[in-house]
Amino acid sequence: MNLLLRLLLHLLRHLAPLAAVAIGAGIGAAADARAVEGTAGGTAGAMPNADWMSYRDAYRTMIRFEKYGKPKQLIQSHFRVVPKEEGASLDGVRLSLASPSGSLNLLLDGAGRAVFPFLKSAFDDNARLQLNRSGNRYTMQQAISIIPRADGIYEAAELHAACEQALAFLRDIGRPGMRDKKCVGVRFAYPRQVEDPALSVRGGDPGHAVLPVEYAPAFAGDAGPVFKTVTYRFKPRTDKLQEQVHAQQRPLAITAEFE
Structure with a gap:
């Protein structure tokens, strides 16, 4: 089964509403080397390219929440794209998971968040999380969210x-x-x-x-x-x-x- 089909099946099973509450956690892009960079809510492995990052690096960061054993029933984790320029917009920004066997767009909400797909095939294929923007204008981060209540x-x-x-x-x-x-x-x-x-x-x-x-x-x-x-x-x-x-x-x- 190729990567595209695996991704489609995964997202159909696990895609959840993206209007969750959140606290940002950085997986920011660095100019020349891997680094640890934090924002208002976390840490991340940075990549040398500003418009893409290794799926494996993102996976290693995102999986820490899944394995976290302390109380977390009120919070959740998403992957996030964040502008680095003051007042910048996310309009038109697209995020995709790409590998030699296929690619899939990952839906971003208004705050730049997407459901992160945990896929062994993407890890094995050394896939990329790719933005449709070039240059050092955006960073990719983990966002820790407070789960919203349906009754408000x-x-x-x-x-x-x-x-x-x-x-x-x-x-x-x-x-x-x-x-x-x-x-x-x-x-x-x-x-x-x-x-x-x-x-x-x-x-x-x-x-x-x-x-x-x-x-x-x-x-x-x-x-x-x-x-x-x-x-x-x-x-x-x-x-x-x-x-x-x-x-x-x-x-x-x-x-x-x-x-």
Whole structure:
């Protein structure tokens, strides 16, 4: 069975909604050698070429989440393409998995994320993850995501627990600078064309408060693109609060905030 058919079968079985919440983790491209490069959420093996990277290198990074044995039921992992230029867009950017036996486009969501295919055939064929852009304008990364709720109701304590799970994973993989960080909140990101995200906090003091909307990248530290974002900051003793965040629309991404 050739690579293309294997990829099609894999994606049909495992393709999941890409509107997950996320924390970026770098597999950035380096100019001349492999390196370890971090963003707001991880580490990665860099490649000398800016428009492609080895599937084997990406696999070795992505598989660490699959093998991670500590609590992770509130978070998930995706592969991500990120602009390196401030305000840059992902419009028209395409990602494909290519090998001598075939190629397949990997669907990117609005935040540049794709479901990563774990395929022995692609590993054996030394396949490439290839962008349809040349030059040093983009990087390819791992994104650790908080799993969204279908009902749009997020308990404050659960959001805090999800943030802590993400932080624990980033520390486990050796993300530089994470040892002294702490979780301070989460950022909800929406496409700019959304008229009003209308996120509100209920059960706290005051009992019902609408959170303000800002324009910022979905992931802390990104150069772009810019989304409508809403940040919920944790209160002291969040685990004891009965606060809830109500989201009327499903977010494109939710990312952890660390300080």
